[in-house]
Amino acid sequence: MTLVQPGDHVAIVGGGFSGTLLAINLVRHDGPRATLIERRPAQVARGVAYSAAHDEHLLNVRAGNMSALPDDPDHFVRWLERERLGDRATFVPRKTYGRYLRAMLEEAAAAHPERLTLVTGEVCALDCDSRGFALTLAEGGRVEADVAVLALGNLPPHSPPGLDPATLPEDCYRADPWSGDIAEGLSDDDEVVLVGTGLTAIDAALLLESAGFRGRILALSRRGLVPRRHADGAPRPGLSERPAATLSALVRAVRDRTEAIGWRAAVDELRPVTQMMWGSADATTRARFLRHLRPYWDVHRHRLAPAVAGRIHALVEAGRLRFAAGKLVAAEADGTHALLHWRARGGEAVTTTRAARIVNCTGPQGDLLRSREPLIRQLLAAGMIRPDALRIGLDVDRQSRVVAADGGISDRLYCIGPMTRGELWEVVAVPDIRQQNWTLARRLANAQWVGGEGL
Structure with missing residues (x-):
């Protein structure tokens, strides 16, 4: 293992939640000098999730568990109370x-200021040699570093199967559900189709409502599953031991615990051991989980704040929002609108919905081979990165070190955040990402030897 030296320089590509926490923790742990590079100034520190959000978009976790620092669990609560915000x-x-x-x-x-530099720019290429890394910016600049960390966040969603945006009217399709214009130009006689029924669709429905849209909304996904509501009480502590590793045994254990303590507590109990269970599962088991259980896990694990669930329920009760399980068959232009042909789950008949707007709410994707991001394409072509075995992210080891195309691992190139889900699975929420960042920062600062973690 190559130790990072005190005079080394760390370049962090991506200034959203993951990259920001790493930069902050490098400062906190007296680590090497860091440069945080973000191409979108408005998203520095906030990322997509916390910059594009509107007032009606609430955190899915209570403030008490949202500290950015795992070694200071009340940090966010103190800030919140000091600002008199909750x-x-x-x-x-x-x-x-x-x-x-x-x-x-x-x-x-x-x-x-001598240890943390913020740079606005898009890294379009990352090259390495025996001396370190050279990061080329699309704007013409260049950053040299001894260590590089990819904090790329989530990749944007792919176009849904059965839908070709190029065949639809220009103003009909919205690939970006976070854009503030998804309600622009709509009338109360229109119908909007949200492709997806998860958290992204919930956000889009709330955004449409807050923008004054009073027409109908159809949210469509293969299974039609909708995120569940948080309970009003505080969450329960986790399990003291890990459940059996097989999927069938896990399902039985969760069902048994659900009967005893309720499904919310049964799912929450798994939080402390989820990454360990994923790490010990073989490739076949992981693939089976993604194919059969992931949709059910997502809607029970990533839940809605009670106030948000109440607003969604009111929209459904008023007949303005409906969720459906079905598969898109085709889509075609119909003047300024689109005709969506879809087949209900378990049925043969095709239903046609005339939509004034279609919003892609399928959620973030992780298939590197389908990405159009210049940096990802360059790194793939250079053999410096490769997709994980499930093609849901970038291949890394348990220490967040990037695995190259030839299987080689470097102590100088890392990846953090949601793109490491193939190795860690549970690395999309604040509690998991903050721990990953804290651990890597201590590693780069050689602080793990002081605390004994590296022994």
Whole structure:
């Protein structure tokens, strides 16, 4: 293992949640000098989740479990109470959490300007030699570093099967559900189709409502599963031991615990051991989980704040929002609208819906081979990265080190955040990402030897 030296320089590609936390923790642990590079100034520290969010978009976790620092669990609560914006039981707006992250980054940069630099630009190429890395910016600049960390966040969704955006009217299809214009130009006589029924579709439905749209909304996915509601009480502690490794045994265990303590607590109990279970599962078991259980896991694991669930329920009760299970068959233009042909799950008949707008709410994807991002394409072509075995992210080892196309692993190139889900699975929520960042920062600062983690 190559140790990072005190005079080394770490370049972090991506200034969203993951990259920001790594930069902050490098400062906190007296690590090497860091440069945080983000191409979208408005998303520095906030990322997509906490910059594009509107006031009605709430965190899916209570404030008491949203500290950005695993070694200071009440950090966010103290900030929230100091700003008089809530307490530990509050489901705060995601915009508020973005303010918290931005304040942390600005404080770290102001206190240690010699150790933390913020750069606005898009990294379009990353080259390496025996001396280190050279990062080329699309704007013409260049950053040299001894260590590079990819904090790329989520890849944008692919076009849904059965739908070719090029064949639809120009103003009909929205590939980006986070854009603030998904309600622009709509009338109350129109119908909007959300392709997807998960958390992204929930956000889009709330955005349409807050923008004044009073027409009908159809949310469509293969299974039609909708995220469940958080309970009003505090979450229960986790399991003291890991359940059996096989999927069938896991399902039985969750069902048994559901009968005893309720499904929410039964799912929450798995949080502390989920990454260990995923790590010990073989490739076949992981693939079976993704194919058969992932949709059910997602809607039970990633739940809605009670206030959000209440608003969605009201829209459904008013007949303005409906969720359907079905498969897109085809889509075609019909003047300024689109005709969506879809088949209900388990049926043969094809239903046609005339949509004034179609919003892609299928959620983030992780297949590197389908990405159009210049940096990802360059790294793939150079053999510096490869997809994980399930093609849901970028291949890394348990220490977040990137695995090259030839299977080689470097102590100088890392990846953090959701793109490492193939190795860790549970690395999309704040509690998991903050731990990953904290651990890597201590590794790069050689602080794990002080604390004994590296022994």
